[in-house]
Amino acid sequence: xxxxxxxxxxxxxxxxxxxxxxxxxxxxxxxxxxxxxxxxxxxxxxxxxxxxxxxxxxxxxxxxxxxxxxxxxxxxxxxxxxxxxxxxxxxxxxxxxxxxxxxxxxxxxxxxxxxxxxxxxxxxxxxxxxxxxxxxxxxxxxxxxxxxxxxxxxxxxxxxxxxxxxxxxxxxxxxxxxxxxxxxxxxxxxxxxxxxxxxxxxxxxxxxxxxxxxxxxxxxxxxxxxxxxxxxxxxxxxxxxxxxxxxxxxxxxxxxxxxxxxxxxxxxxxxxxxxxxxxxxxxxxxxxxxxxxxxxxxxxxxxxxxxxxxxxxxxxxxxxxxxxxxxxxxxxxxxxxxxxxxxxxxxxxxxxxxxxxxxxxxxxxxxxxxxxxxxxxxxxxxxxxxxxxxxxxxxxxxxxxxxxxxxxxxxxxxxxxxxxxxxxxxxxxxxxxxxxxxxxxxxxxxxxxxxxxxxxxxxxxxxxxxxxxxxxxxxxxxxxxxxxxxxxxxxxxxxxxxxxxxxxxxxxxxxxxxxxxxxxxxxxxxxxxxxxxxxxxxxxxxxxxxxxxxxxxxxxxxxxxxxxxxxxxxxxxxxxxxxxxxxxxxxxxxxxxxxxxxx
Numbered sequence: 001x002x003x004x005x006x007x008x009x010x011x012x013x014x015x016x017x018x019x020x021x022x023x024x025x026x027x028x029x030x031x032x033x034x035x036x037x038x039x040x041x042x043x044x045x046x047x048x049x050x051x052x053x054x055x056x057x058x059x060x061x062x063x064x065x066x067x068x069x070x071x072x073x074x075x076x077x078x079x080x081x082x083x084x085x086x087x088x089x090x091x092x093x094x095x096x097x098x099x100x101x102x103x104x105x106x107x108x109x110x111x112x113x114x115x116x117x118x119x120x121x122x123x124x125x126x127x128x129x130x131x132x133x134x135x136x137x138x139x140x141x142x143x144x145x146x147x148x149x150x151x152x153x154x155x156x157x158x159x160x161x162x163x164x165x166x167x168x169x170x171x172x173x174x175x176x177x178x179x180x181x182x183x184x185x186x187x188x189x190x191x192x193x194x195x196x197x198x199x200x201x202x203x204x205x206x207x208x209x210x211x212x213x214x215x216x217x218x219x220x221x222x223x224x225x226x227x228x229x230x231x232x233x234x235x236x237x238x239x240x241x242x243x244x245x246x247x248x249x250x251x252x253x254x255x256x257x258x259x260x261x262x263x264x265x266x267x268x269x270x271x272x273x274x275x276x277x278x279x280x281x282x283x284x285x286x287x288x289x290x291x292x293x294x295x296x297x298x299x300x301x302x303x304x305x306x307x308x309x310x311x312x313x314x315x316x317x318x319x320x321x322x323x324x325x326x327x328x329x330x331x332x333x334x335x336x337x338x339x340x341x342x343x344x345x346x347x348x349x350x351x352x353x354x355x356x357x358x359x360x361x362x363x364x365x366x367x368x369x370x371x372x373x374x375x376x377x378x379x380x381x382x383x384x385x386x387x388x389x390x391x392x393x394x395x396x397x398x399x400x401x402x403x404x405x406x407x408x409x410x411x412x413x414x415x416x417x418x419x420x421x422x423x424x425x426x427x428x429x430x431x432x433x434x435x436x437x438x439x440x441x442x443x444x445x446x447x448x449x450x451x452x453x454x455x456x457x458x459x460x461x462x463x464x465x466x467x468x469x470x471x472x473x474x475x476x477x478x479x480x481x482x483x484x485x486x487x488x489x490x491x492x493x494x495x496x497x498x499x500x501x502x503x504x505x506x507x508x509x510x511x512x513x514x515x516x517x518x519x520x521x522x523x524x525x526x527x528x529x530x531x532x533x534x535x536x537x538x539x540x541x542x543x544x545x546x547x548x549x550x551x552x553x554x555x556x557x558x559x560x561x562x563x564x565x566x567x568x569x570x571x572x573x574x575x576x577x578x579x580x581x582x583x584x585x586x587x588x589x590x591x592x593x594x595x596x597x598x599x
């Protein structure tokens with residue numbers, strides 16, 4: 001064999017040996033991984049089994065709690081209820097021997113409403129047992145679950161913690177847990193075993209504590225029912241004597257009503273008990289009362305107290321306030337209602353509310369008036385003062401035309417102030433109810449033309465900017481109208497149309513007969529009224545938010561509104577910012593026919 005071939009063989013042998021070493025290492029690694037996987041699987045199985053066990057315990061507890069709640073509403077006596085809970089408890093832990101103890105803090109005594117024991121029997125089932133240093137009292141003193149076997153029992157006796165234990169004390173395991181009733185420590189739930197092969201554990205203590213918590217809630221209900229039954233006659237006497245109306249409604253009818261309710265509604269008891277419970281309720285309030293009543297019966301949230309009206313036996317309308325609660329009456333659902341006659345109080349509150357509202361309105365009006373007066377009177381007064389100063393110091397240098405112009409400014413300022421004062425007085429008369437409606441035959445066309453001439457003189461600059469379009473009735477037509485009030489209506493609407501059309505445009509003024517009414521329309525193409533301001537447009541001193549530097553008092557439209565109401569008419573407004581406003585006044589009126597001339 002050549003040296004080259006021998007070298008190749010040696011290399012292959014070395015490679016084979018190396019592969020064998022790698023293979024053996026791989027086998028060992030696989031064996032370790034397999035062992036690790038088996039250990040993980042075994043631990044996983046244990047964990048899953050523990051979880052399944054916990055789930056089963058939780059499901060069993062949940063079923064027990066549900067069944068305890070179910071028994072609590074099954075109309076059982078207290079002993080029957082406790083007996084059923086004892087049976088359910090046996091599904092969770094060893095509970096062949098079980099008793100319930102209730103602590104009475106007022107008497108400092110113990111009651112044992114349920115006591116079942118294979119050795120003591122039911123001899124320990126009694127009430128008003130003096131409070132001593134026994135096993136049960138030890139739980140009450142410590143307020144903690146207590147797991148006691150024979151060894152610990154002896155230690156507690158030696159320490160003086162338990163000195164007055166009673167009953168058969170040969171138990172191998174004793175477990176007691178405290179019960180909270182109405183927010184205080186008021187009882188103990190106990191199980192015990194006489195068999196050494198059945199010890200109790202901390203897990204059992206937790207389970208018994210969970211049961212005791214749910215059990216306590218049911219006991220609260222039983223105690224409340226028992227107390228209610230014991231004091232039923234006492235409560236009935238109180239209810240019949242109290243001044244508040246008390247009524248029980250069941251199946252849509254009253255099944256009980258006290259004398260106070262009879263006095264409030266003014267109907268005899270026989271009538272109330274034979275009619276629907278809504279028989280005396282005001283027809284407009286029946287639907288709301290019935291709806292709340294049905295919601296309460298369904299267990300839905302309802303207002304604690306609400307008011308409604310009734311019709312008394314004498315036909316008077318009175319306002320009552322009602323509060324109610326769902327109760328059980330003769331073992332069926334019913335509603336207990338407490339009724340108070342709130343008519344006098346509500347009337348007093350309404351009177352006070354109106355007075356306060358009026359006072360607030362007056363205060364607001366006063367504030368707005370002061371603001372308006374200080375602003376609107378300052379300008380004409382400044383004009384008068386400046387003109388007088390000019391005449392005093394420079395009269396000899398002024399030409400006649402300049403003097404006349406200066407005097408005219410004074411006259412215009414006085415006229416403006418007079419007009420404002422007339423508006424304020426008009427509002428004052430309206431608020432005081434002193435506005436009188438005195439219709440007289442009125443030639444409407446001539447009246448309107450005279451009014452337009454006055455506006456042309458008073459508002460010459462504004463008048464020249466607009467194109468006025470007028471449509472008036474026949475010159476000979478007469479109508480019964482109050483010319484003073486009509487002047488307030490038409491004059492203010494036209495002056496506003498001119499004043500709030502700073503860029504000019506068309507102003508239309510028309511009066512048309514429509515049946516037995518006159519329709520006055522004033523429309524402009526001015527700045528318009530913002531929609532948010534329109535609801536308050538006719539309030540005293542209110543001005544739109546977009547008037548800017550345009551002078552005004554905020555009185556004109558309120559005067560218009562009052563004058564329209566005096567005519568028993570109505571006023572409507574349609575406006576859009578930047579496009580103008582249209583006011584329409586409709587006044588009921590009949591024309592006065594002219595006498596036919598004799599031939």
